Amino acid sequence: MKNFIKKIICLSLISFYFFKVEQVKSLVPYYYFPTIKNLDKESLSIGRNAYQLLYFGQYEQSLNLAKLAVKINKKNEKLWLILSEAQVANKLYKEALYSLENAEKINSNLSEIYFAKSNIYFKISKLQSAKTALETGLSIAPNSYKAIFQLGNIFLMKKNYSEAIKLFDKSLKIKPDFWQAINNQGLAYFEKNNINLSIKLFEKAISIEENAEPLLGLASCLRMKDITLALELAKKALIKDPNYVNYNYRQEQLWGEKLQKSTEILLQNEKLQTDVILAKSKIN
Incomplete structure (x- = not known):
């Protein structure tokens, strides 16, 4: 009987010990330490979300997410590119160039970095820097037909119409239905006083895309x-995009002095005045 009681006491003590251990374990917090691989994966997911927000015009939110993605993973050039795009959307051009410099340090053989740089230089009117970046x-x-087209635009701005036309031609050999290049050839030929060819080019561009x-x-x-x-065409253009009523806006689209x-x-024609006033009210 005495031995039996001793066994019962021993079993009770052992049970109590294990029970207390489980209790203690249940009170200790559990921490998950993600691996570098998981962090990289998460940063890319955040980067994709930032890019989607950018696409939907949520520029500030996109910028915040892009900053977070880069903070998690500073060694991915694509995340720096996304950040630079978000910064450009928020008109933070100096910061965007800094982001592209970081991307270039990681991968200097990525053409998108230089094309993005040229876009920023183009926006801040540093044409020579834009030209150098495009050529790189x-x-x-x-x-890259878009980059060739942009290079043509630089020559268009410099009033070197012949060189601009050559580059637009080169772009069109790669993508024949690139109506923007056809349109800009029309702009260039108008300044060269070849109105008949401008007419044909604008008509061709419209046949591809009925743009304003x-x-x-x-x-x-x-x-x-x-x-x-x-007058009919002008009315249609102002309905499609009222911004074209504005001289400065057309200048931003690289329209020359003669056009x-x-x-x-x-636009001063009295039969267009109702349309002009309406267009101005929409852009205001």
Whole structure:
């Protein structure tokens, strides 16, 4: 009987010990330490979300997420690229260039870095820097029709119309339906006083994409030849994009002085005044 009681006591003590241990373990917090691989994966997921927000126009939220992604993973050049895009959207051009410098340090053979740089330099009117960045990017990706087109735009801004036209041609050989290049050829030829060729080019651009820019460009070309059609095209253009009523906006789209003058005369036509006033009210 005495031995039996001793066994019972021993078993009770052992049970009590294990029970107390479980109690203690249940009170100790459990920490998860993610691996570097998991952190990298999470940063890329955050980066994708930042890019999606950028696409939907939520620029400030996109910037915050992009900053977080880079903070988690500073060694991924694509995250720096996303951050730079978010910074550009928020007009933080100096910061965007810094982000691209970091991306370049990680991978100097990525053409997108130089094309993004050129876009920023273009926005802040540093044309020579934009040209250099484009040429560097094109040395890596020579068939980028958009980059070739942008290089053409730099020559268009410098009023070197012949070189601009050559580059637009080169862009179109890669992508024949790139209506923006066709349109900008129309802009260049107008400044070279080849109105008939401008008409054909604007018509061709419209056949691919009925955009406000070639519509108004064509209207300005036809002002002296067919005022009825010119007015019809101008009205359609202002409905599609009221911003084209504004001289400064057209200048941002690289319209030359001669085309601007022709367009201003057209927009002063009394039959367009209702449309002009409406367009101005929309952009205001």
